[in-house]
Amino acid sequence: MSSTQLQRSSSREYATFLKVPPTSPKAQRHQSASLMSRLFLSYADDMMQIGNTRQLNQDDLLELDDDSRSEVAYAFFKRHYDQQHQSIVRAIVHGYGWKFLLCGLASAFTTACILFAPAVLHHVIDAFAALEMDLTSLGMWLVAFFASRLANALVAPHVDFQIQLMVFHIAVSLRALLFEKTMRRSIQSRSDDKAVDIANIYSSDIQRVIQCANEINTLWILPIQIGVVVYMLYVVLGVSAFAGLAVITLSMLVAFFFTKQTSDSYKELMKRKDDRMKLVKETFGAIQIVKLNAWEGKFEEKLLALRELELSALSRFVYAMCGTIFVLWTSPLFVSTLSFAFYTLVMVQVLTAAKVFTAIALFNLLRDPLREFPSIIQKCLQAKISLDRMADYLAL
16 A cells, blocks of 8 residues: 555544535525524524534634624614613613513423423323323323423523524623723723723623523522422422421522622622732833833732732632532432421321322422522622623723
């Protein structure tokens, strides 16, 4: 075998991606896709297949819809921003509030489909445990269950897609608004020691707003989900469900305490970070003077002192986060244990297979909301702080 043939065979054997044409025709846009293609999101199949074969090029990507272009999204947001007296929160609510509400209602529907599963499980186990099986009732429950899962599979991706699209518009608009302000910022405000650092806004604050926008509907859906699950537990276990509810209430109070500590420490952390970044910029801006006068040691001491303050705030933030995580991950275990113990020892009731499996399924549905709810509140509080920092910068 010649060296050329050996190189060709080895390249085929060890190639990371298969060789395909370097470019491909533009994929179909979301707006121009057919109804069925938009329903199943199949207009992106060609791009996904190419992405599984090689690295995507610019020509492989889906074309942006007209309202997703930066200039269009920013013009839409700027119009509402000016109408709402230059308030970012009111501009977002006025421009995208009804879309978020529709997505929230759709998310509530998908949550209802998920909560329907334990009810079906209870009826199925009861049907198999009965002396005579009612096939008609069992078939109706199973058909309803599969219909709910199918509806959930169709609705949930579209809800996530629409929320991601709105978050993309908001993030682009905020970056454009801040960039426009940076270009028009007055000379006097640049020397203000209390001014917010634009680098931190771009790197951290906008990301906090994005995280909050992604979870904003979950903020009101999760309490409803927790209430519905507790009611279903009451139907299954009776009064013993309130023993679990007491544990839930206690864990939520402790989690809210840690959430408040997290919010305060995060606000202090961002302030310390701004102070350190300002000194870093001043040092690099006057690096020739610093080197000429041999002031490296003095500036190093100042930077290390500010860094110590920042690390102190960071440690308080991390400790508060750890406390929240500990409470949220241990509370579901205490809820299920106390509920079953109260049902068997205090109420002196017999746990049947239907009750045990249904209660376990409900406790599993209760576990994630208990873990996520305080963290979502933390994200919203951090986003509120970030929005206030943006407002302070825009007011310069």
